Amino acid sequence: MTAIGAFLRGVGLIVSLELKQRVRGVAWYVILGVFFGLVAVVTVGVWVVTGTWGGSGGGLFSSVVYFVLLLASLISPALSGNAINGEREGGTLATIQVTTITTGQIVIGKWLAAWVASLALLVVTVPFLAIAVGIGEVSAATVVSSLAVLAAELGVLAALGVGLSGVIRKPLFSVVVTYLTVAALSIGTLIAFAIAGTVTQVQVTQTTVDFDYSTTTDEGTIAECAPPTTTTYSVPRFDLYWGVLVANPYVVVADASYGDFTRDGQPNDLFGYIAYGVRQAQVAPETERFDDYCHLAPGEYFGQDQPTPEEVLRSGVPSWFIGLSIQAVLAAAALFAAWRLTRTPSGRLAKGSRIA
Incomplete structure (x- = not known):
């Protein structure tokens, strides 16, 4: 058996053990x-609201995807945050470390097991996503891209939890x-963006x-052009901190998943509105x-030549892959740190700590 085959076999063993432990319990x-x-309640609620407003399946589909991401953000840390230190x-x-299983196989196996467990949450929502479709x-394209990026986000959450469980010794703290x-x-990114953009102001002269x-005659009021008036005011510089x-x-899910628009170029779901914002x-x-x-001119108004949200999004360069890459680097760093601090034999231990 090759070295890669042996490594994957050990990883598969850890994944199998982890998943078997999960399915044995009632929890x-x-x-x-x-x-x-919860997803059923949200689906029915959004369906009623969007139906009242004359909405389509796009709003329902994006709402369910975002709700899955929200619940996964609340559940995944609890499932993976004590994988190693627990x-x-x-x-x-x-017991595992005295076998031929290496530390790398343990860390990666626990991460993959936590990821598979998170994907099970996504599988549960398939009936509701099918209703929206x-x-x-x-x-x-929207279905495939949103679900693919959502699955990747669940992998990042699982990696952060497993990685930090190897870095931090106390399960509750990790x-x-x-x-x-x-x-x-x-x-935190939303708060930082809002505060930094609001604090940084630029003066606008309008x-x-x-x-x-004011001119009136016997025939009535005459509309004339008034002299230009100039005012100054301050506006936030959000462009510096986007x-x-x-x-x-x-934002990563929205920027990767937008693609459905109405005939007049307006977003057809939450993905488009967030990406456009x-x-x-x-x-x-x-x-x-x-x-x-x-x-x-008669019938002319300011802003009528502005591009539609669809034109803005179609012509711009998406940034979701940058955000996902940043998250992947953080997750990989956490897993690498977990491997360094869990491997045996260890060259140095903190006072009062142990490897196993």
């Missing part, structure tokens, strides 16, 4: 049942740190030419504006 089936029930505290890790106006890391990526209705949002899991945040505000309402 795993309770989690799946509760998960199924066995170390229970004294069962030493059946309603219509959800393209195959689970908490995993939750905080996931929160930093999903909520000149406006409007109508003057990169903070790149690593946000919800991020693209708009990249545009620097105009520091000089001139609005001439007095000389507009």
Whole structure:
């Protein structure tokens, strides 16, 4: 047997052991049942709301995908955050480490097992995703891209949990740190983006030419062009910090999954709205504006020549692969650190700690 074959066989053994331990307990089936029930409630609720507004399946499909990502963010750290240090505290890790199974096989096997367990949550939601697709106006490209990126995000969450469980010795602490890391990526990036953009201001000078209705005659009021008026005000510079949002899991899914639009170029689901919002945040505000309402042609209005969201998204360069790469680097770093701190024999241990 080749070295690669032997390595994969050891990884497969760890994955098999981990999954067998999960399915033996009642708790795993309770989690799946509760998960199924919550997704069912959300699906019915969104279906009623979008049906009232005359929406299509796109809104329902994207809502279910995002809700799965939200619940997975809450469940995955609990499932994987004590994968290594939990066995170390229970004294069962030493039983594996005295065999021919290497530390790398243990870490990767536990990560893959946690990933498969997370994917089981996604499988549970297939009936509800099928309902959204059946309603219509959800393209195959959107279905494939969103589910593929969602599966990758679940892998990142599992890797962070397993990696931190090998770096941090206390199971409870590692689970908490995993939750905080996931929160930093999903909520922290939004807070940092909003605060940094709001604090950084730029002054805008706006000149406006409007109508003057002060002149009256026997025939009525005459509309004339008033002298230009100039005002100054400050606006946030979100364009300087849009990169903070790149690593946000919800932005990654949206930027990779948009693709369905209405006939007038408006987004047909949450993916498009979020992706369009991020693209708009990249545009620097105009520091000089001139609005001439007095000389507009009949039927003309400001902003009518602006590109539609579909045109903006189709012509721009997606950034989801950058965000996913950043997450992958963080996950790989966590797994590598877990391998370094778990491998035996260890050259150095912290006082009062042990490997197994």
